[in-house]
Amino acid sequence: MLAEHYGWRAAFVALGVPGFLLAILASRLREPRRRPPAPVATTVRGWFERGRRQAMRYGKPLIGLSLAGAALSGLLGLFEGLPPGVETAVFAACVSAGIIWTVVRLVPAAVRRTTEASEVAATAFGEFLQAAATVLRTPTLIWMFLGGALVTFAVNGLIAWAPSFMQRAHGLSVGVVGRQFGIWGLAGGALGGLFGGRFGDWLLTRWSGGRVVVSGAGFVLGGPVCAALLLVDELRLFVPLLFATFFLYTWYNGPLSAVILDVVPSAVRASVIGAYLLFSHLAGDAIAPPLVGYLSDRFGLRPAMLLLPSAGAVGGLVILIALTTVGRDMARVRGAR
Template structure:
């Protein structure tokens, strides 16, 4: 799963450099997201098997440093490549090396090998069952996506209509399709009463099992809500910070890549390591230690992020950028560990997958269009102040799990 996820992500990142139409770019980016969603939960579940107990949050924190390094270094290098060779070259350069990593990932082995059915039998059964269920549940998303594409295409034919309008119309229909799909999925998940140990054999049934387990676990409800809000805050800042630095501080693309890349990389790397270490240290003394480390970072980092967006002097901007990413990455290791602490091993990857899906759909998938829409009305600086507010609220929501995490952990041990 990890190798296939990395390979899919890399392939469609590279293909993004060859697109000619907006819908082609949208499709490539959507498939990149599918690859990320496939490899991320499986990776953290594998780490959980290697590192048990008190070292788990720090181990996931180290893993998160790799993501931070790749993400920020990609922004840095992408800016340099775009300036020198154009944006298409940047997509190709970022995607092709991933195939090497996919080959390396295919050599990973789980600590406890399980006897599995043949690859052909597993694949054929999964396809047959998955297609039937996917066709039923994804029908609203497909229909509304096609309707949105048709409306957007018609609007694009009229002169004088801004390009943002047809893109916004398409986005509204796709969002409605996602909402309708989730509305159909949730009742199905609630109706399932199978115990967590009776894990379904297909990926789709695993997802329904995970959703049902989440709805029965108070800690996970707090973590899912808080995770969506902090993802909105953190990834929204990553998405809009380059534009903010260009518009407000007058930086070039190269300057943005260098300044943002360097200081965000250093801050996020140190923050992820510190947060993981702190979460494990607190966990030795208190069952809510990892929850505390996850939420406090955003409660402290929110005011720092607000100051970052309000200062005008570059001399203050860079230290505040470093501090914001330092606080905003404390949660990377501990929050995933909290999820792993309150679910049995059989459904870890599925619950993590549901967490990633919900965090992105309700978090950073909304951050871009929400900030963009507000920016068109009141300006980018004012619009981006929504991000630190969401971060503080998300941190407080995560801290709500302090009341329930002990009971939920004890239930898993029984």
């Protein structure tokens, strides 16, 4: 709707605002065993003061020589008979000397920052290797990574091709789809994410595989529903199928991440989650849009998109294989504490 009224650029800018606000809110979170963050105003003032001090520290030669050059050129302007342009040349020479001096002073600082960045990068790479080793040693994580890539392939491929599908299969523009069906997809996704998280936590109190079941079952149950959504031609059936698809396809959001955190030591949890996100996107939704496009050119869009619920159902079944390993992996982590 925003794109129809204000253009795609304005629509994308508007969609970026919630992410910016979320980043600000995330910066205010208090980490365990650490003091609370400073207020936003204090943080911004600190940035400004540090930036001003550093700018003055490294910019003094340039500022001083520029002022000296301006004064000297003004003084030379009082004398007659000097070659034309000598004042400008003197001022330019002083400014150039100030720039060179400033660059010379900045080189050691740049080398020091580069060394620090290299050390940080080496540490980050080491943590990534440690996370990769943890994944390969933990059977549950292997199933979570493989299944997660397949379900990410299904979900994000469906999102990427939904506008084109609605336009080509049902003759509806993007704006009409957003107005008529957007709220149902949003409601289904929000309720599905909430239900999946609460249901997974409830099952975990009774069974170590509770979160695994919820993570995989949503895609196993949602596969036929999504296929029906793609095959139906009557729009009166489209809304309930759309709602059900989004509801079932978002069960996994909370429980799958929680399973990953349950089976790894706390020291590498963030690294393992990062590795999972990297793998699932590279092996999942990075492949889905071009592959569906290629198949669409050969067989048509509707048959091509039927690959998505099939991949989601297979991914759900792969996740459910972790039911055979999650109990042992969770016990090992608890025993290592």
